[in-house]
Each structure stands twice: as C-alpha cells, then as structure tokens.
Amino acid sequence: MARRLLSSLGQFLATLLVATALIFVMLRVMPGDPAVVALGINATPEALAQWRAEYGTDQSLALQYLQWMGGLVRGDFGTSYVTSQDLSPLIVDRVQVTLILVGLSMLLALLVAVPLGMLAAIRHQHPSGVVLSGISQVGVAVPNFLVGVLLVAVFAVHLGWFPSGGWVAPADDPVEFARRLVLPVIALGSVQAAIITRYVRSAVLEIMREDFLRTARAKGLTKGAALVRHGLRNAGVPVVTIVGVQLAAMLIGSVVIERVFVIPGLGSLLVDSVGNRDLLAVQAIVAVLVLLVILINFLVDLAYTVLDPRLRKAA
Amino acid sequence: MNARTSRRALATTAAAAAAVLALSACSAGSSSGGSDTPSDAIVIGLTGEPVNLDFTTTSGAAIPQVVMNNVYEGLVTIDQEGELQPQLAESWEVSEDGTVYDFALHDEVTFSDGEDFTAADAVFSIERVQSDAWLNGTKSKMDVVASAEAVSDTELRVTLSRPSNAWLFDMGTYVGAMFSETGVDDLATTPIGTGPYTVESFVSGDRITLAGRDDYWGEEPDITDVTLRYFADAVASTNALRSGDIDMVYNMQAPDLMGQFESDDAFQVIEGTSNGEILLSMNNRVAPFDDVRVRQAVMYAIDRQAVIDAAWAGYGTEIGAMVPPTDPYYEDLTDMYPYDPEKARELLAEAGAEDLSITFDVPTRPYATAVSEIVVSQLAEVGIDASIQSSEFPAVWLDKVFTQADYQMSVILAVEARDVLATFNNPDYYIGYDNSKIADQVIAADSGTPEEYVSGMQEVVRTISEDAASDVLFLFPNLVVADADLDGIAANAVTESLILSGLTWSD
Numbered sequence: 001m002a003r004r005l006l007s008s009l010g011q012f013l014a015t016l017l018v019a020t021a022l023i024f025v026m027l028r029v030m031p032g033d034p035a036v037v038a039l040g041i042n043a044t045p046e047a048l049a050q051w052r053a054e055y056g057t058d059q060s061l062a063l064q065y066l067q068w069m070g071g072l073v074r075g076d077f078g079t080s081y082v083t084s085q086d087l088s089p090l091i092v093d094r095v096q097v098t099l100i101l102v103g104l105s106m107l108l109a110l111l112v113a114v115p116l117g118m119l120a121a122i123r124h125q126h127p128s129g130v131v132l133s134g135i136s137q138v139g140v141a142v143p144n145f146l147v148g149v150l151l152v153a154v155f156a157v158h159l160g161w162f163p164s165g166g167w168v169a170p171a172d173d174p175v176e177f178a179r180r181l182v183l184p185v186i187a188l189g190s191v192q193a194a195i196i197t198r199y200v201r202s203a204v205l206e207i208m209r210e211d212f213l214r215t216a217r218a219k220g221l222t223k224g225a226a227l228v229r230h231g232l233r234n235a236g237v238p239v240v241t242i243v244g245v246q247l248a249a250m251l252i253g254s255v256v257i258e259r260v261f262v263i264p265g266l267g268s269l270l271v272d273s274v275g276n277r278d279l280l281a282v283q284a285i286v287a288v289l290v291l292l293v294i295l296i297n298f299l300v301d302l303a304y305t306v307l308d309p310r311l312r313k314a315a
Numbered sequence: 316m317n318a319r320t321s322r323r324a325l326a327t328t329a330a331a332a333a334a335v336l337a338l339s340a341c342s343a344g345s346s347s348g349g350s351d352t353p354s355d356a357i358v359i360g361l362t363g364e365p366v367n368l369d370f371t372t373t374s375g376a377a378i379p380q381v382v383m384n385n386v387y388e389g390l391v392t393i394d395q396e397g398e399l400q401p402q403l404a405e406s407w408e409v410s411e412d413g414t415v416y417d418f419a420l421h422d423e424v425t426f427s428d429g430e431d432f433t434a435a436d437a438v439f440s441i442e443r444v445q446s447d448a449w450l451n452g453t454k455s456k457m458d459v460v461a462s463a464e465a466v467s468d469t470e471l472r473v474t475l476s477r478p479s480n481a482w483l484f485d486m487g488t489y490v491g492a493m494f495s496e497t498g499v500d501d502l503a504t505t506p507i508g509t510g511p512y513t514v515e516s517f518v519s520g521d522r523i524t525l526a527g528r529d530d531y532w533g534e535e536p537d538i539t540d541v542t543l544r545y546f547a548d549a550v551a552s553t554n555a556l557r558s559g560d561i562d563m564v565y566n567m568q569a570p571d572l573m574g575q576f577e578s579d580d581a582f583q584v585i586e587g588t589s590n591g592e593i594l595l596s597m598n599n600r601v602a603p604f605d606d607v608r609v610r611q612a613v614m615y616a617i618d619r620q621a622v623i624d625a626a627w628a629g630y631g632t633e634i635g636a637m638v639p640p641t642d643p644y645y646e647d648l649t650d651m652y653p654y655d656p657e658k659a660r661e662l663l664a665e666a667g668a669e670d671l672s673i674t675f676d677v678p679t680r681p682y683a684t685a686v687s688e689i690v691v692s693q694l695a696e697v698g699i700d701a702s703i704q705s706s707e708f709p710a711v712w713l714d715k716v717f718t719q720a721d722y723q724m725s726v727i728l729a730v731e732a733r734d735v736l737a738t739f740n741n742p743d744y745y746i747g748y749d750n751s752k753i754a755d756q757v758i759a760a761d762s763g764t765p766e767e768y769v770s771g772m773q774e775v776v777r778t779i780s781e782d783a784a785s786d787v788l789f790l791f792p793n794l795v796v797a798d799a800d801l802d803g804i805a806a807n808a809v810t811e812s813l814i815l816s817g818l819t820w821s822d
Binding site: 030031032033036037038039040041042043044047050051082083084085090094149152153156157160163164165166167259260261262264268269272275276277278 | 366367369372373375447450451452453504518519520547548550551559560707709710711713714717718
C-alpha cells in the first residue's frame with residue numbers, strides 16, 4: 001500500500017511538472033499580451049509597463065516559472081492578473097461546484113446504466129434487449145448540450161417545473177440547490193449512462209460465456225442470480241475503467257453543460273481565464289486537473305484490487 | 316490476501332470517495348436568487364461579466380455599466396437624451412474665457428462608508444486621475460485640467476489649461492467619478508461612492524448583487540435589491556427570462572431571439588439607442604486602403620441597410636459617420652455614400668485596383684461574425700475578394716489589429732462615448748488616418764464657444780467622411796426585453812452605465 005502511494009505520488013509530481021511546464025510555455029507563446037487585455041484600447045505604453053512590472057510579466061520566463069512553482073509548493077496559486085485577488089479560494093470554490101455536478105451525474109449514470117446494461121445483455125436475443133441496445137447507441141451519439149437545451153426548453157421554459165439555470169450553494173438553500181441541479185445532472189448524466197450501458201452490456205455478455213457462470217447455473221441458480229452472485233464482480237473491471245476515463249473527461253467536458261445552465265464551475269473558469277489571458281489562473285486550474293485525474297486513476301487502481309484479487313499480486 | 320484486506324481496501328476506497336464528496340459539500344459556489352421577485356427586488360441578465368470593479372486600472376465597458384450612477388456619481392451626469400445634467404454639483408459657472416469652472420456642491424452628501432463628500436474629495440478624485448494610480452488610458456481626458464482647489468467644503472474651483480467644450484461632458488463619464496479619500500483601498504471588489512447603491516456581493520462567473528442605501532442623499536430608489544446575472548450565451552439568458560428566473564435582459568446580443576417576445580404580452584421589447592458604432596475599419600497606412608479611392612469604393616460598395624437587416628435582424632440605425640444622434644454635433648451624413656456598386660467599380664478601376672484580394676480580420680464576437688459575411692458578399696460584387704480571418708477577442712484582436720495595426724480590414728463595435736476624435740485624430744491609432752487636415756480644427760472647435768464647437772466638429776466629421784477613413788455600418792441598438800410590469804427602464808445606453816435607480820414595478 002505504502003509503495004503504491006509512493007509511486008502514485010512520484011507519478012503525480014512528474015505529471016504535474018511536465019503538464020505545468022508545457023502549459024506555461026504554450027500560454028506564453030500564444031498571441032495576446034495580458035497587460036493589453038487588462039488595460040484595453042486606451043492604455044498608454046507607460047501604463048502597460050507599470051502593469052507588467054506589477055504582475056512580473058516583464059521578467060524572464062524561467063524566473064516566472066520558478067516563482068510560480070515555488071508558490072505552488074507552498075499551496076499558493078498566486079494572484080489573478082484580472083481580478084487582483086488571491087486565486088486559491090476562487091479555484092477551491094469552482095472545483096467543488098464541478099465535483100458536485102460531475103459526481104452526481106456519474107452516480108445517476110451508474111444507477112441507470114448498470115441495470116439497463118445487464119438487462120440488455122441478458123436479453124440480447126430478445127427484442128427488448130435489442131431495443132435497449134439501440135437506445136443506448138443513439139444516446140452515445142447525442143451531444144450533451146443538445147440534451148441540455150431540450151431539457152430547458154421543455155421543463156424550464158414550457159412547463160416551468162425547474163429553473164432554467166443558475167447555481168445556489170447547498171449551505172444557502174439546500175432545496176433550491178437540488179432544484180437547480182436536476183436538469184444539468186440529467187443532461188450530463190444521461191449521455192454518460194448511454195455510454196456506460198454499452199460497456200456494461202458487452203462486459204456482461206463476455207462473462208455470460210465463461211465457464212464459471214455455466215457451473216453456477218448447473219448448481220441450480222437462475223441466469224439473473226448467477227450473474228449477480230458471480231458475474232458482477234468480474235464484469236466490474238472494464239466498467240470501472242471506463243468510469244474512470246469518463247470522470248476525467250467530464251471534469252472539463254462539463255463546461256458545455258455549465259454554459260447552458262450558467263453554472264460557475266471549473267471549466268467555465270478555465271475558458272474565461274484563457275479569454276482574459278489570466279495565465280496564472282489557467283496554470284492553477286491545469287495543476288488542479290492533473291491532481292484530480294491522478295486521484296481518479298488511483299481510485300480506479302484501488303477498485304481493481306477490490307474487484308479482482310488476482311490484480312493485487314501484480315501491483 | 317484474504318477477505319479482510321479486501322474489505323479494508325474497499326473501506327479505503329469508500330473513505331476516499333467520501334472525502335471528495337465532503338470537500339464538495341460545504342460552501343460550493345454561491346447562490347443566485349430570484350424566482351418570484353418581490354416588489355423591491357429585480358434580477359437583470361447581462362452579457363460580458365466585469366473581471367473586477369475597478370475601472371481605474373482595468374478596461375472594459377462592463378465595469379462602469381455596473382458602478383457608474385449606481386455606486387459612483389460625478390459632479391455632472393448624462394441623461395437619457397445625451398444632455399448634461401447636474402448631479403453632485405448643484406450648479407456651476409464658467410469664467411468668460413472658459414478656463415475656470417466654479418462648482419457649487421450639494422451639501423450633506425455622504426459616501427457609503429459614512430464619510431462626508433466635500434470639495435476636498437472632488438479635488439482628490441480629479442488629481443487621482445492624473446496620478447499613476449490610474450492606469451486606464453481614458454485618464455488623458457483629464458489632461459486639460461491645470462489645477463483643482465477646494466474653496467470651501469461645498470465650493471470647488473477647477474482651472475483648465477485651455478478652454479474645452481469636451482471636458483465637462485467627460486466629467487459625466489467614469490473619468491469624473493467621485494471617490495472618497497479613505498475609500499480607494501479595495502476598488503476591485505469594494506467600490507465606495509455617493510450613489511444610491513452599494514455592491515453587496517460579487518461572485519465571479521455568476522452574479523453581482525447591489526443593495527439600496529438608506530442614507531442616500533437623493534431620492535431613494537424603489538427597488539433596493541438588485542441582482543445582476545451574467546450569461547455567456549444569449550439563448551440561456553432568454554430562457555431564464557421566459558422561465559421567470561430573471562426580469563430583464565439588457566443589451567441583448569441575439570436579435571434573432573427578439574421575435575418571440577414581441578408577440579407576447581407578458582414582455583416588453585425596447586430598442587434603445589447607444590454610443591456604439593459598428594465600425595468597418597480600413598488600415599489607411601497600408602495598401603490597398605492607403606488610396607482614398609479604394610476606401611471610397613468600399614463605402615459605395617456596401618448597402619448598410621442590407622447589412623442591418625441581414626446581420627442584426629433589422630435592429631440598428633444608419634448614421635453615416637462616427638457620431639450618434641444624441642451627440643450635439645450630430646449631422647445626418649448617410650447620403651454621402653449611397654449604395655452604388657457601379658460607382659465603386661469605377662473608383663477601383665481608376666485606382667488600378669481591380670480584382671483586389673484582402674484579408675478581413677474578424678473578432679470573435681456575435682455582431683462581428685454576423686456582419687462579416689454580408690460585407691464579404693457585397694465586396695465580392697464589386698470585385699474585392701475579402702477572405703475572413705478569425706481573431707480571438709479580446710486577446711488576439713487587441714494584440715494583432717489594435718496594437719500592431721497588422722491588418723487590412725477589420726470590424727469592431729466602438730462603444731466609448733464621443734470617440735470620433737480618439738479614433739481619427741491620432742495618426743498612430745490602428746486606423747492610421749492622416750489627421751493633418753483636422754488636427755488644428757479640432758483644437759479650435761474644442762476651445763471655441765458652444766456654437767463654434769458644434770459647427771467646428773461637424774466640419775471635422777465631414778472631412779473624415781470625405782476621406783472615407785473608415786465605414787460606420789450602423790449605430791448599435793441597445794435591445795432590452797423585460798417583464799411587462801417593469802417601469803422606468805433606462806434603455807438608451809448613451810453613457811456607459813445601466814441606470815438602476817429609476818426602475819419600479821407597476822402592480
């Protein structure tokens with residue numbers, strides 16, 4: 001366990017170093033001077049110079065990078081170019097929003113996908129299984145923003161059951177928080193559900209051909225009971241893998257849903273920060289994303305060892 | 316490994332997952348209010364969020380839109396018709412030679428931090444614009460001030476280095492905002508002014524809330540609880556309006572969506588005017604637009620009404636020059652270059668510029684992309700092949716087009732008030748117009764009597780148009796859609812600010 005942690009930590013640091021160095025250089029090669037963006041069309045050369053000196057963008061790249069890494073080590077993301085505020089509270093706030101949105105969407109996706117996928121597999125020769133499989137295939141093809149726009153049109157604008165968007169902190173008003181999350185979570189979760197349904201179906205189909213399941217059925221268990229008792233755990237490994245991959249993709253991919261529903265998440269902050277050339281904010285977000293993705297991979301690894309004892313020795 | 320280790324691993328996974336959820340559970344994000352709006356509250360939808368609230372160090376029209384006239388006030392203000400009106404100054408007198416302004420200030424005005432507003436604060440505010448504390452380039456509008464002095468608490472004397480008709484008007488914009496000497500420590504998030512509202516919260520990416528002051532010196536506004544919500548997407552803002560989440564969309568950026576509201580009695584649709592001109596800019600310093608005939612050909616080649624119809628659903632007004640009708644020296648110049656492709660072709664032939672190929676830098680803004688397509692097709696009619704090059708706005712456009720003037724043709728919404736001189740009376744500006752013909756005339760007009768100012772400026776603007784320095788396609792409308800029960804909407808965006816204090820709900 002300790003060794004696994006240590007190697008994960010090493011992997012984290014290496015990835016972080018490469019990712020931040022890359023993003024650091026790319027951001028500065030990109031056209032657009034943060035000072036000009038901040039001060040706009042009326043800025044005088046003196047004002048621009050003063051701004052650059054204040055935020056240190058006139059120093060050498062190597063020095064800027066070292067200073068930034070130094071801050072990062074102390075847990076300090078630095079000061080935003082555009083708001084002049086400390087970045088850490090802003091990013092912590094936005095990360096929470098995105099984690100709630102993505103976490104709940106994935107939970108919804110799993111609650112839908114696991115039973116449906118199993119059903120589609122068990123009944124793969126029946127018309128109902130084929131229909132389920134077809135629906136999930138269509139679901140994979142539909143972009144989630146389209147689902148979001150349709151949901152808003154029907155349930156917010158036409159029926160008025162839910163707000164069309166916006167965000168309320170759970171501490172401020174738990175009921176309103178939940179009401180505003182319903183549509184975005186369905187929009188983000190339903191497409192994921194379709195994707196995962198297909199993985200669950202194919203994983204279960206595979207398992208159903210295995211000898212141990214035939215043995216279980218020979219002992220007198222029904223198809224369903226045999227699957228639940230002996231098959232699920234085995235089908236879990238590929239499903240956990242895809243859940244991990246999808247979670248990582250959703251952290252940023254949810255930006256589309258955040259835009260449709262006006263949710264102040266991490267993805268929106270990233271897009272705005274790139275537009276404003278708030279380079280330190282972009283770097284901080286990338287660092288946080290690297291951390292989250294590695295955390296997800298770590299959890300996926302852990303889940304493997306729970307699901308399949310044979311994988312523990314290999315690790 | 317036995318069953319116990321496996322359970323422990325399971326427990327670890329669960330704990331880790333729980334930790335992630337717990338981290339998220341506390342105070343993620345923050346609220347955005349407004350379902351059933353009470354009579355003293357309003358939720359307004361806007362585009363383009365300010366990055367902070369400090370216009371002294373940050374550019375962008377979104378900042379004064381929120382704070383001017385609401386949080387900050389000036390000695391004077393500009394009303395909905397574009398006329399100058401007294402605000403913190405009760406009255407003023409101008410010396411015979413037009414260089415000394417004596418202002419009588421309102422008594423018993425307080426800042427939102429409790430401090431009294433006196434002439435000393437006015438001196439402080441004016442001198443602050445001239446100091447290094449102001450980075451925003453509009454500070455040059457205060458260059459003409461030689462000195463400011465507090466004669467008494469309510470008497471302010473400002474001496475100009477030369478007479479200027481423009482200066483007092485500029486004092487009605489954010490350059491003339493009055494600050495408290497003790498209230499400039501945190502302008503980015505805690506602006507302190509004499510206005511009817513204070514900023515209560517600023518949640519980036521979501522909303523700003525303003526609260527009415529109960530110690531405001533003037534008439535207290537009916538609506539004391541204002542929430543401004545920012546939408547990156549125009550469709551999202553109209554959805555929010557339709558579902559009752561917000562009460563008004565101000566400065567709507569998707570005219571195609573207006574139709575659904577015009578036919579609905581629950582809403583009112585207002586087309587206000589603005590100071591924003593859609594400017595088809597031509598780089599006067601580089602070929603082919605260094606030739607006045609080529610520029611004039613472009614003017615004749617473009618059917619402006621067709622551009623308005625195609626790009627902005629018919630909303631917008633032809634104005635012919637970079638002067639909106641609310642400015643004192645407005646003159647209708649729309650007939651100077653009627654749509655005449657034949658004439659355009661002749662001028663191009665005369666200039667030896669048939670079969671031109673140019674690059675058209677289009678900033679990534681809805682109006683710009685909408686305008687660019689129709690402009691390109693109209694230019695093609697007269698033999699100018701314009702290829703669109705998309706420029707990320709603001710970062711890339713500001714860098715490439717604006718700062719380096721590395722472009723041939725571009726299009727931009729110029730939103731500043733009275734910006735015709737800033738745009739054309741500076742050869743180093745990205746337009747690169749040779750201002751030698753107008754420079755002296757400009758100074759003479761600004762220093763003259765009000766009548767001389769108007770006639771002089773009209774002369775200047777006519778010269779700029781004759782030289783076809785750039786093509787003003789149309790005056791950008793300020794489109795407002797609101798709940799039908801909302802009264803007192805200041806729909807004319809003739810200054811930078813969205814004036815909130817007049818808003819009220821009818822029953």
